[in-house]
Amino acid sequence: MNRVAIVGGGISGLAAAFTLEESRRSGTVEYTLYESSSRLGGVLRTESIEGCLVEAGPDSFLSEKPWASDLCREIGLGDQLIGSTDADRKTYILVRGRLIPMPDGLMFMVPTKILATGFSPLFSWTTKLRMAQELFRSAQVTGGDESVASLVKRHYGEEVVDRLADPLLSGIYGGEADSLSVRAVLPRFAEMERTHGSLGRSMLEARRKMPRKAHEPAKSIFTSLKNGMQQLVENLVLKLNRSSLLVNTPVQFVEFEGGHWKVSAGAKSDQFDAVILALPAHAAAGILSSCNPELSGELSAIGYSSSIAVGLGYDREVRRALPPGFGFLVPHSEGKRLLAATFVHNKFPHRAPNDRALLRCFFAGSNADNIWELSDDSIIAIARNELQQILRLRSTPLFARVYRWKSAMAQYGVGHLERLDRIDRLRRQLPGLALAGNGYRGIGVPDCIRSGREAARQAMEMRG
Numbered sequence: 001m002n003r004v005a006i007v008g009g010g011i012s013g014l015a016a017a018f019t020l021e022e023s024r025r026s027g028t029v030e031y032t033l034y035e036s037s038s039r040l041g042g043v044l045r046t047e048s049i050e051g052c053l054v055e056a057g058p059d060s061f062l063s064e065k066p067w068a069s070d071l072c073r074e075i076g077l078g079d080q081l082i083g084s085t086d087a088d089r090k091t092y093i094l095v096r097g098r099l100i101p102m103p104d105g106l107m108f109m110v111p112t113k114i115l116a117t118g119f120s121p122l123f124s125w126t127t128k129l130r131m132a133q134e135l136f137r138s139a140q141v142t143g144g145d146e147s148v149a150s151l152v153k154r155h156y157g158e159e160v161v162d163r164l165a166d167p168l169l170s171g172i173y174g175g176e177a178d179s180l181s182v183r184a185v186l187p188r189f190a191e192m193e194r195t196h197g198s199l200g201r202s203m204l205e206a207r208r209k210m211p212r213k214a215h216e217p218a219k220s221i222f223t224s225l226k227n228g229m230q231q232l233v234e235n236l237v238l239k240l241n242r243s244s245l246l247v248n249t250p251v252q253f254v255e256f257e258g259g260h261w262k263v264s265a266g267a268k269s270d271q272f273d274a275v276i277l278a279l280p281a282h283a284a285a286g287i288l289s290s291c292n293p294e295l296s297g298e299l300s301a302i303g304y305s306s307s308i309a310v311g312l313g314y315d316r317e318v319r320r321a322l323p324p325g326f327g328f329l330v331p332h333s334e335g336k337r338l339l340a341a342t343f344v345h346n347k348f349p350h351r352a353p354n355d356r357a358l359l360r361c362f363f364a365g366s367n368a369d370n371i372w373e374l375s376d377d378s379i380i381a382i383a384r385n386e387l388q389q390i391l392r393l394r395s396t397p398l399f400a401r402v403y404r405w406k407s408a409m410a411q412y413g414v415g416h417l418e419r420l421d422r423i424d425r426l427r428r429q430l431p432g433l434a435l436a437g438n439g440y441r442g443i444g445v446p447d448c449i450r451s452g453r454e455a456a457r458q459a460m461e462m463r464g
């Protein structure tokens with residue numbers, strides 16, 4: 001029988017365990033999952049406070065990536081999936097202290113509706129002219145990797161980097177457009193530039209080729225679960241063998257000895273045929289530091305940033321007074337500490353009673369680092385102060401919660417894909433080692449699930 005160790009009980013590790021579960025039942029695999037904290041789920045955590053569902057980490061996942069919804073269906077949660085209320089979808093960008101709605105038809109940062117963009121006060125006339133000219137760019141042979149900022153600047157100019165690329169990417173990666181790799185983060189953009197030249201023309205063409213059938217309802221952009229993201233964790237855990245899941249058990253290191261893996265957790269160690277490290281890359285680096293310093297070095301070079309989410313519940317007056325839409329993003333140039341705020345009660349059903357408003361504020365990257373040491377009360381005060389400046393929101397919240405996530409968001413820097421090739425080459429020299437998590441090929445929940453499931457299959461094949 002193959003013995004597999006899974007290190008990390010976030011969604012990546014749980015997805016790996018679920019994939020091994022069938023083989024465990026048939027008696028061909030035995031697995032042990034090690035989780036350092038007292039709870040499973042990693043950054044997926046939902047709290048129910050005064051009738052509101054407050055997400056501490058992710059609130060949803062992208063519907064176009066199938067792996068999370070597929071897993072939900074497999075574990076019997078198909079009827080619990082909910083879509084974002086896209087009819088009310090409107091996101092604002094703070095520009096010189098005013099909230100300006102993102103114009104209709106923006107595909108990430110590429111305008112596809114000329115009139116909507118032309119009339120939008122979000123961009124200056126110079127930028128609008130550049131956007132029109134961009135449609136006539138011809139295909140280009142580009143060199144190696146570059147930052148997202150450099151590609152966007154080439155097509156649309158600095159203002160689009162500041163007002164769109166940067167805040168949108170900070171919202172996902174907690175990082176800045178001038179340090180993130182275009183090939184790793186927006187591979188489609190790099191490809192569109194190579195084949196079409198113009199990103200705008202390429203998007204329009206892609207849309208034309210995919211006409212939606214008139215009777216087919218549009219898919220919501222985001223998917224979540226009725227009882228919040230923790231519902232996924234709880235149901236997944238119910239499908240696993242409880243005695244295989246060890247919480248409060250941090251792994252210090254793993255060693256490859258005599259064709260087997262020795263996993264050391266506290267005073268105990270155990271032997272396995274394969275090891276899945278379902279961890280942030282920096283944590284995997286620490287565990288592998290004596291086993292393979294070169295691999296450990298490559299893993300620790302994958303950057304991570306920290307983030308702080310603040311959940312705030314308000315009464316019906318605030319709900320009435322807030323602007324419609326999903327929330328707003330704050331460009332760096334506005335000089336605020338807040339990166340974004342979500343009007344959760346508008347984004348999803350089942351999140352707040354009709355007489356409550358639920359807001360989620362985000363601080364990320366250096367703005368999160370700068371306030372990290374402050375008390376929860378001080379962080380709440382900063383969030384409230386900035387909400388007052390931006391939304392004129394002076395009311396006292398009914399409740400407030402602060403969630404801190406240290407070095408939890410991977411930053412795919414320029415050259416990330418080349419680094420992954422080197423990591424893969426080094427990993428293959430260690431039979432039975434598999435890596436999963438958000439440090440590699442996708443930071444979102446669906447990609448983490450995919451990575452966990454692939455790692456489980458790899459672990460079985462490598463030692464099969």
Ligand SMILES: Cc1cc2nc3c(=O)[nH]c(=O)nc-3n(C[C@H](O)[C@H](O)[C@H](O)COP(=O)(O)OP(=O)(O)OC[C@H]3O[C@@H](n4cnc5c(N)ncnc54)[C@H](O)[C@@H]3O)c2cc1C
Binds near residue numbers: 058249251408
């Ligand atoms: C605030 C926030 C908001 C996000 N929003 C979204 C969103 O809306 N949509 C989306 O798709 N994605 C979102 N993401 C990203 C996504 O949630 C994460 O990338 C994903 O959940 C990571 O899962 P994971 O299992 O790989 O890692 P983690 O959740 O970090 O889990 C790793 C686990 O390993 C454990 N561990 C660490 N070291 C050890 C050790 N030595 N031994 C044993 N266990 C160890 C940790 O305790 C942890 O439980 C968000 C992330 C954050 C932080």
